[in-house]
Amino acid sequence: MKLQFKKGSAKSAVVAFLAVIFGLLAGALLIAVTGSDPFTGYAYLFKGGLMSTERIGDTLATSTPLILSGLSVAFAFKTGLFNIGASGQMLMGGFCATAVGLTLPLPFIILLPLEILAAIMGGAIWAVVPGFMKARFNVHEVVSTIMMNWISYWIIYYAVPAYFKGQFLETESRAIPDAASMKVNWLTHLFDGSFVNLGLFLAIAAVMIIAFILNRTVMGYELKAVGYNRFAAEYAGINVNRNIVLSMMIAGALAGLGGATMYIGNASNIQIGILPSQGFDGIAVALLGANSPLGSMFAALFFGLLYSGKGFMNAMIQIPPEIADTIIATIIYFAATSVLIERLVNMLRFRKRGQ
Amino acid sequence: MEYVVEMLNIRKEFPGIIANDNISLELKKGEIHALMGENGAGKSTLMSILFGLYQPDNGSIRIKGKEVRISNPNVANDLGIGMVHQHFKLVHNFTITENIILGIEPKKGLTLDLKSAAERIRLLSEQYGLNVDPYEKIENVSVGMQQRVEIIKMLYRNAEVLIFDEPTAVLTPHEILDLMKIMKNLVAEGKSIILITHKLKEIKAVADRCTVIRRGKLVGTVDVAATSEARMAEMMVGRQVSFQVDKSESKPGEIILQVENLSVLNHRKVLGLKGCSLDVRSGEILGIAGVEGNGQTELVEAITGLTRIESGKVLLKEQDITHLLIRERIEAGIAHIPEDRQKRGLVLDYTIEENMVLEVYDRVPFSNKGLLDRDAIRNYTDKIMKNFDVRAGEGAESFARTLSGGNQQKAIVGREVELNPELLIAVQPTRGLDVGSIEYIHKRLVEQRDKGKAVLLVSLELDEILNVSDRIAIVSNGELIGIVNAAETNENEVGLMMAGVRKGESN
Numbered sequence: 001m002k003l004q005f006k007k008g009s010a011k012s013a014v015v016a017f018l019a020v021i022f023g024l025l026a027g028a029l030l031i032a033v034t035g036s037d038p039f040t041g042y043a044y045l046f047k048g049g050l051m052s053t054e055r056i057g058d059t060l061a062t063s064t065p066l067i068l069s070g071l072s073v074a075f076a077f078k079t080g081l082f083n084i085g086a087s088g089q090m091l092m093g094g095f096c097a098t099a100v101g102l103t104l105p106l107p108f109i110i111l112l113p114l115e116i117l118a119a120i121m122g123g124a125i126w127a128v129v130p131g132f133m134k135a136r137f138n139v140h141e142v143v144s145t146i147m148m149n150w151i152s153y154w155i156i157y158y159a160v161p162a163y164f165k166g167q168f169l170e171t172e173s174r175a176i177p178d179a180a181s182m183k184v185n186w187l188t189h190l191f192d193g194s195f196v197n198l199g200l201f202l203a204i205a206a207v208m209i210i211a212f213i214l215n216r217t218v219m220g221y222e223l224k225a226v227g228y229n230r231f232a233a234e235y236a237g238i239n240v241n242r243n244i245v246l247s248m249m250i251a252g253a254l255a256g257l258g259g260a261t262m263y264i265g266n267a268s269n270i271q272i273g274i275l276p277s278q279g280f281d282g283i284a285v286a287l288l289g290a291n292s293p294l295g296s297m298f299a300a301l302f303f304g305l306l307y308s309g310k311g312f313m314n315a316m317i318q319i320p321p322e323i324a325d326t327i328i329a330t331i332i333y334f335a336a337t338s339v340l341i342e343r344l345v346n347m348l349r350f351r352k353r354g355q
Numbered sequence: 356m357e358y359v360v361e362m363l364n365i366r367k368e369f370p371g372i373i374a375n376d377n378i379s380l381e382l383k384k385g386e387i388h389a390l391m392g393e394n395g396a397g398k399s400t401l402m403s404i405l406f407g408l409y410q411p412d413n414g415s416i417r418i419k420g421k422e423v424r425i426s427n428p429n430v431a432n433d434l435g436i437g438m439v440h441q442h443f444k445l446v447h448n449f450t451i452t453e454n455i456i457l458g459i460e461p462k463k464g465l466t467l468d469l470k471s472a473a474e475r476i477r478l479l480s481e482q483y484g485l486n487v488d489p490y491e492k493i494e495n496v497s498v499g500m501q502q503r504v505e506i507i508k509m510l511y512r513n514a515e516v517l518i519f520d521e522p523t524a525v526l527t528p529h530e531i532l533d534l535m536k537i538m539k540n541l542v543a544e545g546k547s548i549i550l551i552t553h554k555l556k557e558i559k560a561v562a563d564r565c566t567v568i569r570r571g572k573l574v575g576t577v578d579v580a581a582t583s584e585a586r587m588a589e590m591m592v593g594r595q596v597s598f599q600v601d602k603s604e605s606k607p608g609e610i611i612l613q614v615e616n617l618s619v620l621n622h623r624k625v626l627g628l629k630g631c632s633l634d635v636r637s638g639e640i641l642g643i644a645g646v647e648g649n650g651q652t653e654l655v656e657a658i659t660g661l662t663r664i665e666s667g668k669v670l671l672k673e674q675d676i677t678h679l680l681i682r683e684r685i686e687a688g689i690a691h692i693p694e695d696r697q698k699r700g701l702v703l704d705y706t707i708e709e710n711m712v713l714e715v716y717d718r719v720p721f722s723n724k725g726l727l728d729r730d731a732i733r734n735y736t737d738k739i740m741k742n743f744d745v746r747a748g749e750g751a752e753s754f755a756r757t758l759s760g761g762n763q764q765k766a767i768v769g770r771e772v773e774l775n776p777e778l779l780i781a782v783q784p785t786r787g788l789d790v791g792s793i794e795y796i797h798k799r800l801v802e803q804r805d806k807g808k809a810v811l812l813v814s815l816e817l818d819e820i821l822n823v824s825d826r827i828a829i830v831s832n833g834e835l836i837g838i839v840n841a842a843e844t845n846e847n848e849v850g851l852m853m854a855g856v857r858k859g860e861s862n
Contacts, residue, residue, distance in 0.1 A: 061812025218722045228704040235661065235691070235699040236713040311857070 012290030015341045017290060020302065022341075023331030030323055041319050048312025049305040055312075057187075057194025061266050063304025065090065065278045066195075067203040068258030070285025070296035071210055072123075072251045076141075077291045078214060079247035080227030084143025085130065086255040087279025088152040089123040093256025094263030095156050096122030098173055098270045101180030102164050108179040115180060116202070116257065116263055120315075123256015124249045126152060131248025135241035141248070149275055157272045164270075172271045182265035199261025204255060204297070211293040224246050257281065284332040303328060356666050358688070359384045359547050360405065360436075360516055366413035367400055372748075374400040380549075381466045382516065387538060389562035389579070390827075391555075391591055394761035397571040398551050402518050406438050407431040416751055421463045438518040439510030443501050445493045452476055452489040455508045479510050483540045506537065510546075517541065518549045523557055523847050524787050527647055527815070534560050536689035547847040553591065553789040555584045555677065567591050592791040602801045605825040607636035609672075611809035612778050617667035619653040626665065627653035629833045635778065640800060640810040642824030644817060644839070644849050650833040651813045652694065655782055658811075659691045660684045672777060685714050688777030692767055692784050694813075696760075700767045701754040707747055708736040711770050735773075743804040744771030744795065761792040768796055772803060777804050782813040817846060817853075 028038035049059045066239050069086040076083035083089075096118035130144035164173040182197040214220040222288060225233040226243040262278065263270045285303060289295030310324030334341065360382040367375040374397045382388050392398045403409045405416065405569050407425040415422055418434050425431050431438075445454050452473045461468040465847040473489035480487040485503045493501060502522060509517055519538075523531045538548055538561055550562060558565055558579060565582070567574040567590040574590045588596040612635040621627030630649040635641045644652055656662035658669055660681040669677050676684055685691075693699040701710050712721050712732050720731040736751040745766045747753035755763060764784070771779060781800060785793040800823060814820050820827055821841060829836040836852045 056801050216727055218725050218727060221709070221716050221727060225702050225705065229698075229702045231698050232700065232702045232713065234681070235659075235693055237660075237680065239680075265664050 009290070009292060009295065011294065011342070011345075012295060014345060016288050016290060016295065016299065018341050018345070019331055019334035022334045023327055026330040027323065027327030030326055031319055034319060034323065035321050036317050040317060041141045041313060041323075044129035044313040044316045044319075045306065045309040045324065047052070048309030048316075050309075052192065053190075055195045055308065057191030059194035059304050059308040060191075060200050060301075061194065061196040062308045064199045064203045064265065065258045065262045066281055066285050066300035066303055067297050068206060068254050068261060068284025069279050070289060070300045071203075071206055071282075072254035072258065073282040074286035074289060074291040074293065074296045075210055075214075075254060076247060076251040077286055078227055079223040079243065080230065081131075081134070081141050081244065081247055081251070083127065083248065083251045083255070084142050084283065085127065085147055085148050085279070086258070086282045087275045087277070088145070088249075089126045089252045089255035090151030090259030090262065090276050091149075091156055092152045092259065093119035093123035094270055094276075095152075095159070096256070096258030097260040097264045098176060099164065101176040101264055102174060106179070111180050112182065112198075112354040116260055119256045119260035119264075120253040121256070123259060124253040126256070127235045127248040127252020128245060131245040131252075134248070135244045148281075153273075153275050156270065160270060160272045166269065171273060175268045176264055180264060181268055181302045182261065183268075195266055197261070197265040202257060202261060206257060207293045207297045210250075210254070214293065219246075255282070258282075281328075283330070283344055287332065330352040357384055357420075358382060358417070360549075361417040361420075362401065362405060362414065363417070364414040365401060365404060365416075367397075367404060367409060367411050373571050375404070376573075377414075377572075378568060378573045379414075380566050380576070382547050382549060384547055385542050385545055385562075386563040387542055387550055387561050389550045389552060389558040389565040391553055391558060391565055391570070391587065392568040392610050393553060393570075393591060393791055394787075395759035396568050396591075398568060399520070401568070402520065402549065402551060406432070406436060406518065421528075432512055432514075435513060435515035436518065437512060437514030437516070439502065439505045439509065439520065439522060441520045441522070441524060443505055445501055445504060448492060448496040450490050450492050451487060451496070451504050451507075454493060454504060455511050463655045476507055476511065479507055483510065483537060483544060485537060488689065495690055497530070499526055499533060502526070502530075502534065503537070506541075514546070516547050516549065518551065520551045521553075521787065522550070523552070528817070529646075531557070555587055555790065558587065559584055569593055588790050588854045591789065596790050596794055600797045600801060600822045602823075603805070605804065607639040607825070608807060609637055609670055610634045612811065613668075613670040613673075614654070614658065615668040615670070617654070617657055617669065618651075619657045619662060620665050621653055627833050628657065628830075629665070630830060631830070631835045632667075632830050632836065633835060634811040635811050637777075637807045637809050638802050638804055639825045640812055642820040642827045643811065643830060644820045644827050645815075645830040645853055647815050649655040649853075650830045651782070652835070654830070655691070655694075655780055655811075655813060658684075659689060682714075685774070690771035690774045690776035690779045692771050692779070692781040694782040694786075696763050696767055701755045701763060704754065705738070706752050706754055707745070707758070707766060708732050708751040710766065711736040711739055711751075711773075713770065714774065722823065739766070739769040739773055743771060743772075745797075746802040761788045764788060764796070765792065768799060772799060776808065778809045778811065780811045780813070783815065784812070785814075785816070785819060787794070793819075815851060819847065821849065829853055 031038040032043040050056055068128055069090060072086045073083050097115040100115045100118045116207040126148050130141045130148060133144050134141045160173045161170050166172045166174050182199045184198060187196060222238050225238055226240050229242050263278060281303060285296050285299045289299035304329055306324050310321045313319050314321045356380045362380045365375050365378045390398050400409065404411050407427045407430050416425060421432060428786055452469055455476055456472045461472050476489040485507060485816055487503055487507055522534060525532060542548060551560060562579045564576055565579050565587060566576040569591060614633050615632060617628060617631045618626055619628040631654060645651055657664050664677060668675060671687055671689065676687055682804060697703060715721055719729055722728055733751055740751065743765045745762050747758050747762060768784060784796050800810055824841045826838055827841055827844065827849060828838045829849060831853055832855060836855060837856055
């Protein structure tokens with residue numbers, strides 16, 4: 001099975017790489033149409049994300065919630081579930097973490113683990129409900145997770161102004177104290193004042209743990225068996241329903257953690273009226289990363305780079321920031337049609353053999 | 356003699372294997388030509404080349420004496436070649452007519468001209484004795500009827516040459532007889548047929564000539580009437596095959612499985628099994644005979660725990676297991692070779708080694724404290740693959756999906772036997788397999804019996820039941836009609852009981 005990992009991932013990597021290339025080419029075309037030079041445009045885009053230590057830090061921080069939401073979606077996919085509710089789970093996780101941070105006057109070393117725990121539990125609970133409904137009543141998780149998105153949206157809409165109202169604005173919570181933030185001085189200094197924070201390490205740790213669970217443990221074996229073929233899993237005496245709930249719970253916990261890295265890491269308060277788009281981007285991340293934990297991490301880093309570089313590109317030449325979003329959308333499109341790319345790869349390889 | 360199809364010296368190579376090595380096949384007009392070979396011998400590849408799905412690396416194809424290049428299935432269609440696939444390609448909520456005209460819809464102005472199409476289908480149906488109702492929906496007709504729809508689809512497109520890919524695999528014995536009649540009608544009307552199969556009985560019954568291939572090479576083309584079944588089997592497998600299962604007298608011991616007054620609901624929520632009582636002893640094979648859908652599935656699922664029991668009891672070695680979980684039953688000593696190997700038996704996207712521990716992954720040595728032990732799993736898999744002759748391109752690391760049907764089945768049989776169960780339930784263990792694999796699996800079942808295990812064999816093939824079982828229980832319409840000793844019965848008696856006639860009721 002070690003070999004399986006290599007064999008499968010090499011192919012997915014090629015497909016993902018080609019999807020990125022095609023996306024960038026399409027983006028180049030768009031930049032050219034708006035009357036700018038694609039090469040300068042891309043140069044500024046990547047410079048914007050990478051040209052200084054601070055910007056690299058910002059890119060990493062931008063990627064952090066994407067890594068976790070991508071991991072959440074990928075994990076659910078692996079077990080045959082489509083978690084379209086990462087947004088709501090992130091929001092709930094972030095809210096729980098913020099609530100703990102604003103309520104408990106504790107030192108950093110105790111407070112942060114509590115916040116993380118709250119975020120994980122918030123996200124997990126938000127995903128367990130659809131998981132349970134799927135297992136018990138066969139309610140499709142796409143419907144129920146979207147529903148849960150809106151429930152969390154409105155809960156936060158009500159709860160933030162009611163209990164954690166900001167100093168000046170009704171639409172956001174108070175800022176969390178320093179002791180409740182994932183930002184730490186040494187990391188901020190290391191990256192010349194970037195907003196990168198401990199969330200990055202949590203995300204990387206989560207990637208490692210999930211990869212380990214999926215590839216090495218009895219739990220991962222059961223989850224994947226249920227995802228690949230629930231009839232065979234049932235035949236073998238694997239508790240299918242329990243695994244569906246468990247899978248959603250873990251996916252939700254990951255998204256919840258992602259929410260914490262956003263609201264008490266990258267930011268220091270929570271706004272109402274916004275479903276974090278990072279949750280939906282997680283679907284694209286998982287797709288480009290071929291549902292593998294490591295693949296999702298790299299895909300998230302790439303998306304993070306595009307997001308953090310687009311502002312700079314816009315500032316330097318007259319390319320609207322929407323172009324970066326369009327490029328991302330094109331890449332998603334190519335990643336989603338990876339079957340076509342795979343066929344293209346096979347065809348090219350076949351031609352070479354034949355002649 | 357005029358040939359409608361000539362495939363000459365066809366060669367096709369895939370990465371790692373030569374699927375067709377210099378194979379020639381000539382089809383006379385108006386003949387039924389069987390193409391026979393074991394699973395994975397290269398039959399499907401050869402026919403896919405004729406149908407335009409693959410291009411040959413070498414060799415030529417002539418249709419009615421003219422050399423052609425068949426670059427895709429549309430070209431094949433235009434040349435009058437039609438294929439009846441093993442898995443039907445039909446839209447279930449469309450009528451038969453709508454399915455048949457799909458892709459070549461006749462138009463009258465802006466609307467579909469369904470009426471004239473239906474009329475033509477009715478005429479074709481009459482001409483070839485197909486008995487098809489053009490206005491019936493696919494979801495309401497039997498599997499046998501769906502196959503006839505596929506046949507008419509080809510006739511509607513003016514196919515002269517019909518390729519049947521393992522057509523009887525999905526049919527009941529009665530439907531098989533009907534199909535044979537239809538095939539005879541087709542050739543009588545001037546069509547030519549290539550029949551892909553590995554069932555000797557059917558070849559004997561309908562085919563004129565038979566081309567045998569083995570491991571990608573042509574063994575020869577023979578006249579069916581002048582060749583014995585044993586000789587053809589030998590050509591196919593490459594060694595002598597015994598059709599008789601070699602076994603000694605059974606020595607039944609204690610009761611292993613006891614089913615008491617068992618009633619089970621089927622998926623339509625009506626009683627699929629009504630008050631069935633039977634027992635299986637150690638050292639014997641109890642065969643369940645019956646036409647498909649007469650309670651066999653319900654019985655097996657009730658014993659294995661896949662379905663809930665309405666009333667009654669299941670005991671294994673005097674322990675009541677009626678309310679145990681599936682996994683608990685496996686641990687209590689039940690192994691199950693499922694009816695549908697791809698749906699239930701295997702996780703196709705798992706490797707063979709992952710599949711071989713499907714029921715035992717959570718036991719030592721395959722895992723410890725929640726962590727899988729890859730080496731232990733690998734050793735276990737290698738042992739099964741060696742003992743049960745499972746062949747796969749990349750050994751234990753091959754994905755289950757990539758194995759041929761026969762090897763998939765052998766892997767499942769190996770996995771279940773390796774559980775060392777008290778009771779082995781084998782449902783259709785040889786469905787769709789070639790004679791070599793069938794012989795092998797039968798031997799393994801008898802071997803389990805001789806080791807003092809109890810074996811419950813469910814099969815739709817009466818020959819298999821009669822050959823392998825020691826005792827035969829016959830079910831019909833969800834009821835147990837009777838139990839007879841295999842040595843004291845015959846095809847007629849069991850056949851009558853399968854139709855619901857109780858022993859002593861006839862005459």
